[in-house]
Amino acid sequence: MRKKKGQMKIQQMAFMLIAVTLFFALVGMFFLTVVFSEIKQSAELLEERDALLLVSKLSNSPEFSCGDAFGTSKTNCIDGDKVMALKKNEARYLGFWGVNKIEIKKSYPSGSRVECNSNNYPDCDSFKIESSSTETDSGVGVSNFVALCRKENFEGKIENKCEMARVVVYYGE
Amino acid sequence: MIKNKKGQEEMVGFALIIILVAIAMLFFLGFYVRSDRTEGAESYEAESFIQTSLQYTTECGNFLGRFDVQRLLSECADNSLCGDGKDSCDVLNSTLKELVDSSWNVGPDRPIRGYDFVVNSGGRELIFLKGGNETGNFRGSSQVLPEGIEIFFRAYYIN
Numbered sequence: 001m002r003k004k005k006g007q008m009k010i011q012q013m014a015f016m017l018i019a020v021t022l023f024f025a026l027v028g029m030f031f032l033t034v035v036f037s038e039i040k041q042s043a044e045l046l047e048e049r050d051a052l053l054l055v056s057k058l059s060n061s062p063e064f065s066c067g068d069a070f071g072t073s074k075t076n077c078i079d080g081d082k083v084m085a086l087k088k089n090e091a092r093y094l095g096f097w098g099v100n101k102i103e104i105k106k107s108y109p110s111g112s113r114v115e116c117n118s119n120n121y122p123d124c125d126s127f128k129i130e131s132s133s134t135e136t137d138s139g140v141g142v143s144n145f146v147a148l149c150r151k152e153n154f155e156g157k158i159e160n161k162c163e164m165a166r167v168v169v170y171y172g173e
Numbered sequence: 174m175i176k177n178k179k180g181q182e183e184m185v186g187f188a189l190i191i192i193l194v195a196i197a198m199l200f201f202l203g204f205y206v207r208s209d210r211t212e213g214a215e216s217y218e219a220e221s222f223i224q225t226s227l228q229y230t231t232e233c234g235n236f237l238g239r240f241d242v243q244r245l246l247s248e249c250a251d252n253s254l255c256g257d258g259k260d261s262c263d264v265l266n267s268t269l270k271e272l273v274d275s276s277w278n279v280g281p282d283r284p285i286r287g288y289d290f291v292v293n294s295g296g297r298e299l300i301f302l303k304g305g306n307e308t309g310n311f312r313g314s315s316q317v318l319p320e321g322i323e324i325f326f327r328a329y330y331i332n
Contacts (some may be wrong), residue, residue: 016183020190027194031201045217052217074228076221108229108275145221145276147228159238162228164272 051142055167058097059146070149070160078104078165080150083127084118090129099171100139102129106148108164122150139170216312219326223316226272233257233264242268246322250294262299270302277328279305287329289313294322308332 058064059078063086066077083104086093104127116124148165151158227243233255234240240248245268248261255261269290279285287305291298299322306329313327 012183016187019187023191023194027198030198034201048217052221056221076225077228108272110275144218145225147225149228154239157238160230161239162230162241164225164229164276166276 051169052144054099054142054169054171055144055146058099058102058169059144059167061097063093066147066149069151070162074147074149076145077147077149077162078167080122080127080148083129084116084121087116087127087129088118093129093131095132097131099169100130100132101170102131103127103168103170104129104146104148104165105168106163106165107145122152139172141168141170143168216314216328219312219314219328220316222276223314223324223326226269227316227318229268229272231264231268233259233261242272243318246292246294246299246318246324247320249299250297250320250322266300266302269300273302273326274304277304281306284331285328286331289325289327289329291325292322293325294320305329 056076059076064078064082066074066079069079070077106125110125113126114120114124116122116127143166146165146167147162149160149162152161153159154161227241227246229242230239231242231245232239233245233248235256242265245261245265248255249265253261255264269292273288273290277285277288279287285305286308288303289307290300290302292300308329308331310330310332311327312330313325315323315325317323
C-alpha cells in the first residue's frame, strides 16, 4: 500500500515535470521565433545597404559620375556620355572594379529595350559593361536607382537631360 | 482530505507559473510590436529612389530650359505655370506617377503590393499618389528640401 502511494507520487511528479518542461519549451520557441524574425529583418536591411553602397561606389566613381557637368554636384548620377566613352575602352577596365558585370538599364522613359552602342546612342535603353575577363552571366546581382544624365540639343539649345535608371552590378563566383 | 488539499496547492502553483509567464510574454509582445513600427521601416532603395526622382528632367520649363523635379516641386508650391501654359502641379503629378509606376513593379501577385507617395509644402498637400494595396509590412523613406517641401515614399511588401 505504502509502495503504491510512493509510485503514485513519483508518477505525479513526472507528469508535472513533463508539463512544466513542455510549457517552457513552447515559451522558448515563441521567443526564438521573434528573435530570429528580427535577425532576418536586419539581415535584409544590411543586404540592401551593401547593395546600395556597392552601386553608389561605382556610380560615384570618376568613370561614371556626373561630377559638376550638370550644374551642382549630384549623387547617384551617371553621365551617359562618359559611359559611352568607357564602353569604347572596356578592355582596359577588365577586373578594375572587382565585379563581373555592370548593367545600366533605363527605367523611365523606356521603350525599345535596345542596348546602346556608338550608332544608336542616345536612342537606346541599356548599357552593358563587362568587367571580368571571363564572360559570365553568373554572380549575385544587386541594383539601385540612379539618374542617367546627358547633354541634349533641345529646340536649338544644349540642355541637361536626366532620366531614371537602375544600375545592376553582378559580383562573386 | 489532506491529499486533496496538496493536489489543489500544486494546481494553484502551476496556474501561477502559467499566469506569470503569460504576463511576461504580453509585456514582451507589446514592446516588440511598438518598436517594430518605428524601426525596420527605413529603406535605402526608397531613399535613393526619392533622390534620383528629384534629378529627373521634366517637360515643364521656361525660356532658360526644362526643370528637374526638385525645381518643379518649388514651382508647384508657388502655383506657377510652365512656359507652355500648363499647370506645373499637373505636370508634376503625371511625371511622378509615371516615375513611380515604371520603377516599382506593384501588383497583387508581386512582392511589392502597393505604394504611397506624398509631397507636402507648408502644411499643404501638393501631391498624393497611391497604387496597389496597403499591407502591414512596409518600408519607406522621407526627405525634406530646403524650401520646406517634405517628400514621403512608402512601399508595401507582401506580409
